[in-house]
Amino acid sequence: MHTTRKVSVERNRLRFAAAHMATFGGACEPLHGHNYDVIVEIEGPLTEDGWVWDFGAVKRAARELAELLDHKFLLQRKSAHLDIREEPDAWEVSFQGKTYRFPASDVLPLPIPNSTAECIAEWFTGQLLEALQRQGATHLRRISVGIEEMPGQVGWYTLEL
Numbered sequence: 001m002h003t004t005r006k007v008s009v010e011r012n013r014l015r016f017a018a019a020h021m022a023t024f025g026g027a028c029e030p031l032h033g034h035n036y037d038v039i040v041e042i043e044g045p046l047t048e049d050g051w052v053w054d055f056g057a058v059k060r061a062a063r064e065l066a067e068l069l070d071h072k073f074l075l076q077r078k079s080a081h082l083d084i085r086e087e088p089d090a091w092e093v094s095f096q097g098k099t100y101r102f103p104a105s106d107v108l109p110l111p112i113p114n115s116t117a118e119c120i121a122e123w124f125t126g127q128l129l130e131a132l133q134r135q136g137a138t139h140l141r142r143i144s145v146g147i148e149e150m151p152g153q154v155g156w157y158t159l160e161l
């Protein structure tokens, strides 16, 4: 018989407000923002303490990541569609003749191809897993992160470990 143990933490203070413009089907959205909520699920066997991992520890790690994203323009650094120029104190982002110039301090460049909820979730999952493993949670079997752009609209990423 196979059993699964899972804990999840979500929303409440696991949120961030950020701006982005995703590209879809040869077009680029206008610059806009969301109040994103974060949902984390982790699975694995119970530790000697009888938990998959401490809710508080998971929340702290996720909150630290959310704070990195908070009040930033999320730039899809690996975009195949945006023309992105990094300058010493600014990022210049162009798409079909329209150019935005952002102060570097307002930008979080992410190594993702598009700033969709799914791609942000993938980046978040990798960072969160590293943080949990640094805490000693090396027994996890599965980690999923959902990035909710607006209520009921979530992009997920899952890593089977």
Ligand SMILES: Nc1nc2c(c(=O)[nH]1)N=C([C@H](O)[C@H](O)COP(=O)(O)OP(=O)(O)OP(=O)(O)O)CN2
Pocket: 022, 029, 032, 115, 116, 117, 118, 149, 153, 155
């Ligand atoms: N699978 C995904 N689809 C879409 C994403 C995404 O990240 N993953 N993102 C967007 C846009 O960024 C957008 O901001 C949200 O789009 P949408 O829901 O279409 O926004 P509206 O305000 O127009 O929604 P209404 O409910 O129709 O008012 C798009 N898709």
